[in-house]
Amino acid sequence: MDTAPSRRTDTDSQRKTPQMCQHQPPCPTAESADREAAHLVAHFPEQGWSLLCNGVLLFEDTGELLPDGKVIAPHRPIDSERIITAA
Ligand SMILES: [Zn+2]
Numbered sequence: 001m002d003t004a005p006s007r008r009t010d011t012d013s014q015r016k017t018p019q020m021c022q023h024q025p026p027c028p029t030a031e032s033a034d035r036e037a038a039h040l041v042a043h044f045p046e047q048g049w050s051l052l053c054n055g056v057l058l059f060e061d062t063g064e065l066l067p068d069g070k071v072i073a074p075h076r077p078i079d080s081e082r083i084i085t086a087a
Helices: 010-015 079-086
Strands: 040-044 049-052 057-059
Antiparallel strands (some): 040 049
């Protein structure tokens, strides 16, 4: 009984960084801390989310969904937070 799925080299290339970003210099990767600095490639305000060119889904409430399925909790920019950062 041979139930081996027909694996191809495509599977390996998908594990690497998605080749969505064509920018120079390249945008931060989804694993990067400044992933939100990547370019917007799609924006759906009526649905409340945007897609960055590094594959990150950025939600209206500042939550994020990474290409590997990891969820980043919302981190709204609050005025008091800015004061702390500025100090
Ligand atoms: Zn890019």
